[in-house]
Amino acid sequence: MISILILSLISLSVDLCWVEVDVSLWEDGRADFVYKVRWNVLSGTMSGFYFQETTVDPYFDFDDAYAVDEYGNKYPLEIKDLGNKYDIILGRGKRFGPGAITYIFHFGGDLGQSGSLAKTTSEFGDLVVFHWSPAQWDEPLEHYTVYVYYPITVSGKEVNPDDYGFKTEKSMNENYFLSYFGQQYNSDYFFTIRIHKENLYTEENMLIQQYVPADYFKTEKFGTIEITPERQKGFTFPFELLWMILYVVPYIFFNNKKAKQIKGAYSDVASLKWLRADWVPPKIEVATFRKSGKVAKLDLIEAALLLDYPVNKVLTILAFKLEDNGLVKITSRQPLKIKVLKRQAGLRYYETAFLQAVKSDGTLDEAILKSLISQVVEKISVKSWDCDIKATKLYYEEKIGAHSPKIDSEYSKSEYYDYLSGRGFSRQRYFNETESALAVYAEPIKSYSAFVTSDACHSACYVHTACHDACHSACHSACHSACHSACHSACHSACVSGGAH
Numbered sequence: 292m293i294s295i296l297i298l299s300l301i302s303l304s305v306d307l308c309w310v311e312v313d314v315s316l317w318e319d320g321r322a323d324f325v326y327k328v329r330w331n332v333l334s335g336t337m338s339g340f341y342f343q344e345t346t347v348d349p350y351f352d353f354d355d356a357y358a359v360d361e362y363g364n365k366y367p368l369e370i371k372d373l374g375n376k377y378d379i380i381l382g383r384g385k386r387f388g389p390g391a392i393t394y395i396f397h398f399g400g401d402l403g404q405s406g407s408l409a410k411t412t413s414e415f416g417d418l419v420v421f422h423w424s425p426a427q428w429d430e431p432l433e434h435y436t437v438y439v440y441y442p443i444t445v446s447g448k449e450v451n452p453d454d455y456g457f458k459t460e461k462s463m464n465e466n467y468f469l470s471y472f473g474q475q476y477n478s479d480y481f482f483t484i485r486i487h488k489e490n491l492y493t494e495e496n497m498l499i500q501q502y503v504p505a506d507y508f509k510t511e512k513f514g515t516i517e518i519t520p521e522r523q524k525g526f527t528f529p530f531e532l533l534w535m536i537l538y539v540v541p542y543i544f545f546n547n548k549k550a551k552q553i554k555g556a557y558s559d560v561a562s563l564k565w566l567r568a569d570w571v572p573p574k575i576e577v578a579t580f581r582k583s584g585k586v587a588k589l590d591l592i593e594a595a596l597l598l599d600y601p602v603n604k605v606l607t608i609l610a611f612k613l614e615d616n617g618l619v620k621i622t623s624r625q626p627l628k629i630k631v632l633k634r635q636a637g638l639r640y641y642e643t644a645f646l647q648a649v650k651s652d653g654t655l656d657e658a659i660l661k662s663l664i665s666q667v668v669e670k671i672s673v674k675s676w677d678c679d680i681k682a683t684k685l686y687y688e689e690k691i692g693a694h695s696p697k698i699d700s701e702y703s704k705s706e707y708y709d710y711l712s713g714r715g716f717s718r719q720r721y722f723n724e725t726e727s728a729l730a731v732y733a734e735p736i737k738s739y740s741a742f743v744t745s746d747a748c749h750s751a752c753y754v755h756t757a758c759h760d761a762c763h764s765a766c767h768s769a770c771h772s773a774c775h776s777a778c779h780s781a782c783h784s785a786c787v788s789g790g791a792h
Contacts, residue, residue: 303335305791307430308391309673315440316421319509320403322347326426327395328379330791332388339380339394341373341790346407346423347400349377356396360387361640362647363662368396376788389636390643409516410505415458417505420516424498429789432491434673437499438474443482443507445473455482458502467497468677487676494787586686587675591702592641594687595711596667597675603729606660607722608707609645610729615704618646624721627728628653639701641667655732 313325324347330337356368358381367382379394381387402408407423425437443455450471463469468487473480486499589597595605610629613619618635622628629649638646641663648659675683690698691711697703709716 303337303388303791304333305337305388306331306333307428307432307789307791309432309434309436310425310428311436311438312425313438313440314423316402316408316442318442318507320401320408320513321399322402323397323399324349325395325397327393329391329393331391334389336386336388337392337791338386339368339378339792340788341376341792342379342396342788343376343426344398344400347402347405349398349400351377352397352399358387358392358394360393361391361643361666363644363659368394370396391640403510403513406514408508409514410510411502411516413502415456415502415504418456418458418502419505419508419510419513421499421501421503424496426788427494427496428491429493429787431493432495434487434489434676435491435497436488437486437497439484439486439499439501440474441482441484441503441507443503445480445482447480448473448475450482452482452484456504457482457484460500463500489676583679584682585678587671587678587680587683589671589674589683589687589698590639591699591707592639593667593671593674594691594698596664597671598684598687598691600711601726602664603726603732604711606645606729606732607726608702608710609641610725611718611722612702612707613642613645618642619649621725622653624724624728627655627725629655640670655729657732660732 308329308331310329311327313323315323317323326342328340330340351370353370356370356379358366358368360366366385366387369378369380369382371378371380379396402421402423407421409420409422411418411420421439425435445455450473452471457471459469463486466488468485468489470485470487472483472485474483475481484501486497488497491497592605592609595608596602610619610621614621618631618633620630620632622630630653631646631649634646644659644663644666648656648663650656687698691708693708695705706716706718706722708714710719710722
């Protein structure tokens, strides 16, 4: 039995790709949380992972817990309480792999009771501070993205946080990509902050600290925290040391109590103190995280879609690439019929999805094709998060139009680029006929710009927790970093999620 177990553990190889969290705050301090956790199973099969939540006592929505693989297949989840952590696994004993799979689970909790939402006074009047961290993970992450939905109605999608009294720490601007918008729910728009960070190290804590006027909340049951803003810049005092003593140590004790299931009274919250509060409003730009001139690294399919080439044109290149590699055969073009010759591992995500879309009668599944485009849109969003979109488009326009284009080592045939650029080549007629036949499948999608503004894409990328549907999202402080290793063993070792199995 032991040797079998060891063999099983060795055969499972996974990467934790990214985590996204929706946090919907209620006026009374309660909150809804939706975690979306993407794993890439490289070898073996995966059942699930362990999840630890110490900021609230979670009340899981077991009916709204599921996983979605890269082919669009959906699996129910089981959530087992193991005492100090939860086991999130595929239901009915199922396992998945190899491939990419996203686990999505939903729970509620009271942040007002746990102290992550608290009252404070300042020169700006009475404020509510949101001081919270999502779960830490035992593997590095490509990106971690948190959407915080405040109970603040705004006029529309475009938002200036200054208009609503929003404040944040200087470290938030320095360490994260921040953006602000109004999230629509029914007929109203709600003030939303998106916090994104890329390339997190193992067990990195993504600390969030924000402030809004207390009038937006019912604060009767909230604890009170004193904040002493730093005002003078003369003598440089070792604030990090004081911050460590006055803030980290009490926070460790507080969280250890929580982990031991001791219900904290509000007096515990009052014992916490912030030494520093920079009170610097965030810079409001169309996209504050974008770096002028930076070009996103895309492959040919992603670049073509970003440049608004018709979807049936992009799918035509994909079909011919798979045929050139001996994976499919186009048996008819009027009407279009495709036969899958073989399937193999190591394909790109959209190639795997295209093969999945081919039905037994040779036609294509429209829903899977739409999911394919949704995945490409999501990948473009991730790759171009901090890039200059205009510069990116110009770069790939020039590359595709060049006579010796070099974008993608796998999609390197000159006829793919000739086809996009309108230059003549030997198989042009077959490409054009396939493009025409694919038009019926691409018509509901049309182009990248049309798709990203459609209801389908909007609901997939930016759905408010309260109306979260079956789509997973498409669409990422210096002091904290300095003291992370110092207090790691005392605070974090017992509070880390992961452990894929």
